Amino acid sequence: MIVNLIIMYANLIDVFKTNISMLQNQPLSGGIVAKNLRISDNGSGELTLYGDFNITLKVLDLTTDGAPSLNSLMTFTQQVITSKLRGGGYKGGISYFKYDSSKKAFDLNKNQTYSIRYSFNFSVNVIQIKMLNELKGNDFVLAVVDSIGYQFTDQQGKRHYSGGLTNGMGGPAVISYDVWKRYKYIGVHEFFHTLGLVDIEDNSKKNRLMYHLGNNTGHSISDAERGDMMQFIMRNIKDMTKSTYTNLNNNTVKLLGNFLNSPTNGFKFNQAKFR
Amino acid sequence: MVSNLIKLSLGSLFILSIYSCKGKPKYVKPIIEKKEKKVIDTCRYYAYDAGQIISNLSCKFCHLSPDVAEKDDRGWATFRGLARMDSLKIVDYTFTKKHKGWFSENGPYKTARMDTLSDCEIRNVIRYIKDSDRNIPLPGQ
Ligand SMILES: [Zn+2]
Numbered sequence: 001m002i003v004n005l006i007i008m009y010a011n012l013i014d015v016f017k018t019n020i021s022m023l024q025n026q027p028l029s030g031g032i033v034a035k036n037l038r039i040s041d042n043g044s045g046e047l048t049l050y051g052d053f054n055i056t057l058k059v060l061d062l063t064t065d066g067a068p069s070l071n072s073l074m075t076f077t078q079q080v081i082t083s084k085l086r087g088g089g090y091k092g093g094i095s096y097f098k099y100d101s102s103k104k105a106f107d108l109n110k111n112q113t114y115s116i117r118y119s120f121n122f123s124v125n126v127i128q129i130k131m132l133n134e135l136k137g138n139d140f141v142l143a144v145v146d147s148i149g150y151q152f153t154d155q156q157g158k159r160h161y162s163g164g165l166t167n168g169m170g171g172p173a174v175i176s177y178d179v180w181k182r183y184k185y186i187g188v189h190e191f192f193h194t195l196g197l198v199d200i201e202d203n204s205k206k207n208r209l210m211y212h213l214g215n216n217t218g219h220s221i222s223d224a225e226r227g228d229m230m231q232f233i234m235r236n237i238k239d240m241t242k243s244t245y246t247n248l249n250n251n252t253v254k255l256l257g258n259f260l261n262s263p264t265n266g267f268k269f270n271q272a273k274f275r
Numbered sequence: 276m277v278s279n280l281i282k283l284s285l286g287s288l289f290i291l292s293i294y295s296c297k298g299k300p301k302y303v304k305p306i307i308e309k310k311e312k313k314v315i316d317t318c319r320y321y322a323y324d325a326g327q328i329i330s331n332l333s334c335k336f337c338h339l340s341p342d343v344a345e346k347d348d349r350g351w352a353t354f355r356g357l358a359r360m361d362s363l364k365i366v367d368y369t370f371t372k373k374h375k376g377w378f379s380e381n382g383p384y385k386t387a388r389m390d391t392l393s394d395c396e397i398r399n400v401i402r403y404i405k406d407s408d409r410n411i412p413l414p415g416q
Contacts, residue, residue, distance in 0.1 A: 094333045095377070095384040111383035152414040155319070164415035169407065170341055179416065186416050193413045196340060198322045210323075212415050228330050235341050248341060265412060 030138035031056055032233055032247035037240050041101045048117040049240050053233060055081070055124045057191055058135060060143045062260075062269035067144055067177050070128065077187035078126035080219075084188065084209070089118040089227040096237065104241050116237075118230040126187075132274060137249040140194055141172045141256055142187060148176045149266020154213055155201050165265055166193035169232070172256040174267060185209060185219050196232040197225055318395035325403035328396060332378075332387055340407070358408030362401050370397050 033054040040048045059074055061067050098110035126142075135141060150162045163179030164186050166172070171194035180186050189209055193199075199212040207218030210225065239245045260267055260274060329335065338354045339347050345356035357365060370389065373379040378389040392400075 091330075091333075093331065093387060094336060095387050096333065096336050111377060113384060113386055150412060150414065155321070160414070162412075162414040162416070165412040166415065167412060168410055170343075175415075183416055189415045193415065198326050199413060199415070200323050201321070202323070214416065224327065224330060228326075231335060232341060236339055236347070237336055248343065250341075250343060259412075 029136060030246045031140035035244050037243055039099060039240050041099050046115045047099060048119055050119050052121045055122055057126045057140045057142055058129045059126060060129055060141060062143050062145050062273045063177050064146050064270045069181055073180055073184060073187060074126045076184050078124055080188045081191060082122060082124045084221050085122045088120055089223060089230045091116050091227040106238060120230060135253050137251050138247050139252050141252055143174045143256060144177050145174055145267045145269035147268045164190040166190050167255060167259045169196050170194060170250045172252055172259055195229045320399050320402055322403060325399040328400050329403060355408050357404050365401060
């Protein structure tokens with residue numbers, strides 16, 4: 001009994017040591033923090049991927065007169081992102097390499113076509129930061145500004161004002177506070193650009209969240225879009241064989257600075273708040 | 276000028292004679308021209324559609340898309356790395372040589388149906404890849 005307790009105690013110390021060294025090597029911070037990752041192979045071409053993901057989106061208020069509705073808009077955005085990412089995803093016809101369950105590794109010498117079932121749990125946090133130094137290299141950020149001057153031309157050649165702009169995959173994203181108040185979904189729309197989705201202009205798809213020519217009739221996300229976001233969040237299926245990881249260093253602060261000050265974007269905001 | 280006109284009329288005479296040999300009507304040539312024009316006009320770029328092709332070919336499972344660097348820790352080109360390559364090189368490697376033959380008729384990924392992509396779709400896929408490194412702001416709403 002006593003011997004057992006001592007062994008248990010020694011084991012516990014080992015567990016602590018492992019965790020501490022892991023934390024030292026790889027600080028778990030940033031927009032994506034993944035834990036409890038594993039792959040299950042059904043042996044007939046289908047892999048199920050499991051994991052618990054923490055997604056953090058930091059909101060930086062750069063408006064001149066302040067944004068009194070910011071808290072409720074952030075709560076709404078957090079709820080919608082959570083509900084859109086819920087339910088996992090499925091994608092067939094993935095051209096990749098053969099998974100070896102016993103070695104818990106992919107064999108790069110053997111090609112294999114898989115169907116992939118994403119069984120990811122998401123915990124989404126949309127939080128406000130007061131100072132720029134609260135923003136770290138691999139964070140996701142949504143900066144709120146007074147207005148955006150940038151105009152874009154749609155497929156029909158019509159000009160439109162922008163309520164939000166995202167600097168491609170990984171962000172950063174910037175939205176106009178006035179437009180956000182009128183169209184609550186724009187925060188989610190821009191964040192999903194950050195996760196790699198593109199705009200939709202097809203008239204028959206006005207019910208989609210990524211339709212961006214105004215007068216949306218709905219805010220749905222297709223299974224294919226959800227699958228693409230899962231893939232972006234996962235980044236590298238090889239990492240699913242580790243137990244934890246975080247997203248890469250995107251140097252968000254520098255990207256945000258360049259994006260905010262690019263004259264073509266025409267952002268109006270309180271410069272004093274971005275220092 | 277005059278010699279050009281002669282060449283032109285000689286040319287049409289030649290074409291006319293070929294078609295008359297086959298017994299085809301002489302207005303075949305204008306129809307072909309119309310078709311060629313139509314092909315050029317219909318190749319429009321839709322980022323959404325090009326993105327779907329890339330998603331269905333599962334390019335981003337190997338060519339990692341969130342990465343800032345051009346190569347990953349295995350030395351493989353990231354999606355950004357592809358964007359910085361010469362377009363013709365990508366077309367040749369991916370669509371002509373079928374990516375080491377993996378996507379060819381008898382390759383391990385033959386079900387991906389890369390063969391059914393039109394020239395226009397291939398061009399749009401290349402543009403999508405190139406645009407991913409251009410930091411084009413994605414306007415919303
Ligand atoms: Zn958009």
